[in-house]
Amino acid sequence: MAKVFDAAEVAKHNTPESCWVILYGKVYDVTDFLSSHPGGSKIILKLSGKDATEEYDPIHPPGTLEELKPEACLGIVDPATLPKDEAPAKPQEPAAGPPPMQNLLNLDEIEEVATKQVSQKAWAYYYSASDDKFSKRFNNEVYRSILLRPRVFVDCTKCDLDTSVLGHKLGMPIYVSPAAMARLGHPSGEAGIAEACRSFGAMQVISNNASMTPEQIVKDAAPDQVFGWQLYVQVDRKKSEAMLARINKLKAIKFIVLTLDAPVPGKREEDERNSLVGATAPVSSGVKAADRSADGTPDVSGPGGSGGVGQQLFAGTDPSLTWQETLPWLAKHTDLPIILKGLQTHEDAYLASLHAPQVKGIILSNHGGRALDTAPPAVHTLLEIRKYCPEVFDKLEVHVDGGIRRGTDVVKALCLGAKAVGLGRPALWGLAAGGPDGVRRTLQILADETKTCMRLLGVETVDALGPQHINTRMVEQQIYDGPSALDSLRRAFRAKL
């Protein structure tokens, strides 16, 4: 019979020496686990001695608790002894709830509704981008500076969004990029996104940091539904290898997306700022934190809070990946095709093309402006590749994400050579606004806008879109014009073979 604890007893164990937490009504001793918590010990200590379920639940996939040793579960807490949560007591505003999804006309309206629906924490995590959010804004604005070239007297009765990725048929060239922590926005989480994608034959790339397990997410997939799985390689390679073994077994998952643009986390200030609110841990002395560390340079240290959701999620990520080491390691642990995500220069796109056929595709992305501020938008990289090494498009599938808000944006990316276009935040905002229906509405709007745009250009199929349909003159004046190292890259690569 499980031992029953008073909440007051649990509350005494709130130190690094003895740290208990209550989760789903059970009492856990996590003292030994503190040092290996991927998000750091500080965040646990803040909740030590208390019921941490509400904070724990939306950001940990089910099964996470099983990673603890069985003896860590000490028993159950007597619910009657828990402090009353006074917040629900106060009569809330008559829960207006979101408007009918069908009445939302564009992605900005959906974001607006979602902003009102979600917690401050979720908003901060979803909305944030690095530093001054220049790249986040520029990702979108750069599409505005490309003009379309509609042709007339073309029969546009038919218009078809069908396409394929790595040979798999898709209902539209728009997919959901790996975006973490969907349950922060809506309880249906990443499975809710999968449900919406199923309605459209749309592809979904599952985040390494999803708030549900891959198995849960793909459980109700349609037979022909296409998923990718995003990998952040962990310093502890065994963990990544275990995950790959699980992924290899899921037939719905057709490829691995190896994310490369965030070997260390960007500085997302909304997210970090939010972590300061209600921070109860004593703020460590600025003087001490700034003292020179042993190697002569200061340690990287975040603000007084926990560093935000983004910082926590990065814990354990391996910053040492290289072309030479990582791709062979990956080949040993999966036969799935590899797509590299986060390329931002023509040099790296070219290098990736040298690694075909193991590498089958690349996603041009600056991580939604969340990694390095003033990094170039995917449109720039597309134009750079067209300028310096257009042969990349023949050897690899090229995808893009970041900044897509309109069907015209989708079309412009496709005209420049992208095979498909990913949505990050819009999928999360859709989910937060209305659950699976909200994601459906998001995809529906973009699909409708994309088809309208194609029809007005006089184009019937996705494959027929090309650079002749757009005027990129203004953007071309911003594209990198310096020396290119392609020749030396090629020589260096061959020398290694």
Place this chain on the structure above:
Amino acid sequence: MAKVFDAAEVAKHNTPESCWVILYGKVYDVTDFLSSHPGGSKIILKLSGKDATEEYDPIHPPGTLEELKPEACLGIVDPATLPKDEAPAKPQEPAAGPPPMQNLLNLDEIEEVATKQVSQKAWAYYYSASDDKFSKRFNNEVYRSILLRPRVFVDCTKCDLDTSVLGHKLGMPIYVSPAAMARLGHPSGEAGIAEACRSFGAMQVISNNASMTPEQIVKDAAPDQVFGWQLYVQVDRKKSEAMLARINKLKAIKFIVLTLDAPVPGKREEDERNSLVGATAPVSSGVKAADRSADGTPDVSGPGGSGGVGQQLFAGTDPSLTWQETLPWLAKHTDLPIILKGLQTHEDAYLASLHAPQVKGIILSNHGGRALDTAPPAVHTLLEIRKYCPEVFDKLEVHVDGGIRRGTDVVKALCLGAKAVGLGRPALWGLAAGGPDGVRRTLQILADETKTCMRLLGVETVDALGPQHINTRMVEQQIYDGPSALDSLRRAFRAKL
């Protein structure tokens, strides 16, 4: 003797199975007509069982009811049984009405006055443009980035706006573009615009979707007054052929304007949003609407409302027009000269020139930014033609519309080779602000500004304006610079001869 119905009786017939409406005091059974209503059945069902006159009147030309079978008219309604309209009961603000038109100094002020005068529905239809209204704004702003080059010591005592279009003399190079639904703004409708044009010898192109019949509009025309008639080819070609037969009989109409830039409607969100207000029909489930349709892609579907005036007007428009099929068909049904409207690339302008002499002119237009957002303004297309195939100006008359707000805008378009310049929204705003006097004021202001500009440039006649009078350096840096397919277009065209 006509049968008399109680309103309560009529109210019972509000289903797709039995759908009655009251129009101008008469009761109609439109059940059979529901499926063939160009604007869709939903909009009728919303009004079923009620007096629909107020909604019906401003957007249907007289004579529309005659298209119903005679037996559809069941009788008359007893006016005493109609529900009282409570809105007029409330004492209104002392109806200030618009200020004297002469006191309005520019087109922005006229729009401001009109905005206060018209219904929300009319405002939304007139004001709206596609997506983010980028093209609508850019249409105007691009004129601001062209500088004028005034010459001095030129006798500018005389200045003359006289010009001609297709050989017909005109009092000014400014005309009214086809703009639908004028009676939404003012009861005098398109005939009111015609009255104003008569005062200036200005040309008017009658919209295919005018709220009055062409016969009504040209009824009081001056002997030398010039009209064109805009054609949206209908899927049911018989309807278009019947209309052309009517037009061929109207001597005031000198040419056909075939609109090509909107084979499918653009996404005009103000207009669609307005249709949501007061939408009483139950909003259909977003989930259901988004389910994959048979061909594997989702159906295009609007928001919960009726889709806006713009969407309704497009019902029945044929999206399958081509150079090969449509022009010969048109030649069979009219001998009137053809002007093609909505060209936005030099390629299409060049193709049009190959179809002279059947095609006598082209109108460079992005539909006032109402079709495809981020489509280029007419100024871009003018510069593109000058760059790639200036011979087009010798073979065709080139007109432009979109974004004209000042006389300097008119002059700049003429300097770049436009023969005449069309006004869309400004004519509607003028009408809405003050009826025919408001349109006169609009034309007067533009004519005055145009003459002042020509005098200060040192130019006496419209024909003398040329590129030497403007500095387009800033805009030229935005013009399409990609490969041109003119050679292959020429070869393909000749192969077909």
Place this chain on the structure above:
Amino acid sequence: MAKVFDAAEVAKHNTPESCWVILYGKVYDVTDFLSSHPGGSKIILKLSGKDATEEYDPIHPPGTLEELKPEACLGIVDPATLPKDEAPAKPQEPAAGPPPMQNLLNLDEIEEVATKQVSQKAWAYYYSASDDKFSKRFNNEVYRSILLRPRVFVDCTKCDLDTSVLGHKLGMPIYVSPAAMARLGHPSGEAGIAEACRSFGAMQVISNNASMTPEQIVKDAAPDQVFGWQLYVQVDRKKSEAMLARINKLKAIKFIVLTLDAPVPGKREEDERNSLVGATAPVSSGVKAADRSADGTPDVSGPGGSGGVGQQLFAGTDPSLTWQETLPWLAKHTDLPIILKGLQTHEDAYLASLHAPQVKGIILSNHGGRALDTAPPAVHTLLEIRKYCPEVFDKLEVHVDGGIRRGTDVVKALCLGAKAVGLGRPALWGLAAGGPDGVRRTLQILADETKTCMRLLGVETVDALGPQHINTRMVEQQIYDGPSALDSLRRAFRAKL
């Protein structure tokens, strides 16, 4: 003995048939004068039967009344019978008055103070520019896009603003451009500006529409003070010839500035709008005014008000000036050197240089943005001349005005080849803010800023400034790049000799 009238008696004469006005206590019958009033009869009729002194005084130079026939003065009005002016009765805010001029740090602050000091009418006339005021703003902003190139390790102990214009020594390269109606802003009027210029050895160009006579303005001039006189040639050439005869006698006036950029008035909407306020004349029917006039084009007609101060001042100006006719006519009536004002293209600058030595200089100006909106700023014309025909700088003195607000602006214009730089509105704002002291403060600020700028560039004298001190790269990308007609201009000119 003068006849004494009751105001009530005068009030009856308020028609075109019998039109009396009271001016400075005297009663005038101006019925016969109505048709020849330069500002049109409407403005007089509005004041007919009333005391018009307040409106008349600030815009008519003393001596204007003498142009009436002596018998037009009927007598005096009995002051006791005049209606009481109620406005002064209400206790005003304690008249704060302007702050000490020395506390104003820049020209924007002076304009701000002036705006509070002057009447709405004066503000509207001074502030207004044509159409959307694009050129007015651009005149200033273009200076912001030129960067300075300060040199170091240069002895800048000495710095000297001395320069000369047409061989006359000046204390600074900053002068007051012809700006009309100074007494609207301050009772000291143009003589107050002259007093301020005397303090600095600064030059002043007297407006043709000055609110004081040239004789009054130069009365207290220092022996070495330099004036120019601006000429608007009148349709009635005798009037201009009479004025030239008067000017020829004034030794302080060293040259004639012939204004060419405003043969017809620009559209200054603030000024016109102001004329609508309190317009009591019935607004003429828009319909009637818009009816086609005899020559097939509508008449230019202003709004319901009087058309604004600007429109009135232009009455009588000759729009027929030409190189061939006007310069020889001018040579017959004055031996003074000629400076042509308002050139905006390199072609006209070049043509002017062919007319040396009669023409000794040119002023590049777009009339402060008051003539043609989107006309180029003087900086553009300077760069155009440098690009196409730099030899102009050797043959003529080149001045500029428009948009100067900082000493750095002055320096940039001088670096590009301007010999001197004119101020229009800033002189009027200075006068309005603080009378002669306000103008002095304006000149002082600019002189100080100019010297600071020169010192920091490492330049000791005005003559040493050159293009090497500025970076115009950004502006050069805006300069006219089209074909130049210089060769044909040269040939045409020689053919006429």
Place this chain on the structure above:
Amino acid sequence: MAKVFDAAEVAKHNTPESCWVILYGKVYDVTDFLSSHPGGSKIILKLSGKDATEEYDPIHPPGTLEELKPEACLGIVDPATLPKDEAPAKPQEPAAGPPPMQNLLNLDEIEEVATKQVSQKAWAYYYSASDDKFSKRFNNEVYRSILLRPRVFVDCTKCDLDTSVLGHKLGMPIYVSPAAMARLGHPSGEAGIAEACRSFGAMQVISNNASMTPEQIVKDAAPDQVFGWQLYVQVDRKKSEAMLARINKLKAIKFIVLTLDAPVPGKREEDERNSLVGATAPVSSGVKAADRSADGTPDVSGPGGSGGVGQQLFAGTDPSLTWQETLPWLAKHTDLPIILKGLQTHEDAYLASLHAPQVKGIILSNHGGRALDTAPPAVHTLLEIRKYCPEVFDKLEVHVDGGIRRGTDVVKALCLGAKAVGLGRPALWGLAAGGPDGVRRTLQILADETKTCMRLLGVETVDALGPQHINTRMVEQQIYDGPSALDSLRRAFRAKL
């Protein structure tokens, strides 16, 4: 025994003929000193007869009073007779104080907190820049228009900010530029900044106008801490020579920074405006001040106030420095390496390189936008040097300052060839926000951001950063493109040897 004065007695001596002030409880007769006060006599007279300690203290280094003759100290004031300061009497807001420094996430937040902490006078002095602050803003914005080029698949486990300046090892390539008057912001003053720099191995350049003596500032320096000392050469060279002699003795000071970009003060309006507040001295007549001075040009004269802190600090600065005279003079008085500060053209950078090895480095700077408005940012000058004379980077160390607000800004400057990057205002804002901890937080944030940026670029050490990591295409379109005088500069230099 010191004589004791009543405050009332002191108050009588408030004229130029007898001017006493109270400082730190002692009474001084400064009548004889009035004319030689570097800040002018006016500022002293305003405080004459009163206790001036509060105004005197933060802007004078200790020891300044010793420059007075001993007999100037007349005695002490009876504290009981001093007027009560009523300000402290009013109950203040509960002194919230600044938030914990660790909670401030970026430099803008630190400036915001500092703005609330400091006096209006300090804010105005720190914040102000010349004229319209165009250069101040542009200094920062120009970094936003440079894009980064992150490379992927690079091991970024290690990242090291270590670098060196003139052979001295530093913990980071970010240093504190000479910034005057630190005690205005925080009592720890420049020594507080030194304390913070010590924590990071960061370099500090001590301002010539520091509010503490160099000896005090370096007193607690770490053995390997690096300082430079900024020199404004005084008209009275003996003073500068005496200071150099003192500096030569301080081992912590490794080089002299000779400031060249401000031979005369810029026009800093916030600072000047602040000096008007509470100005009690009668405002001198604008008329009189503006009268022409003897040499024919007006005297430079400030506003009615004291001219601001900036103006006062410049008193005595020698504006006559030249390459020929000043460098040899300097060589006679110090053996320390020379860094020239304030170069803004490639010509001057090139000239500096000809003066190696006496000149060892240059700092590209426009004085934080405080000298000449519209002067180019350091980024422009870096690109100019790269374009015209890249060999400069081989001969001299090149530093920059101005506009740095983010680690990405630091990285971009380093990529363009800067060896180190200086902070001016941010160090002062940091000090004002939180004393030494605030400066530490400022340096910590920038160091963290810089390392994050380097890691995401795939760069391990400062030396490895290069132009291949950035896209400067947009900025390059702004760089000076005119003729360069390098050849003639070289010949002229050689001729002198």
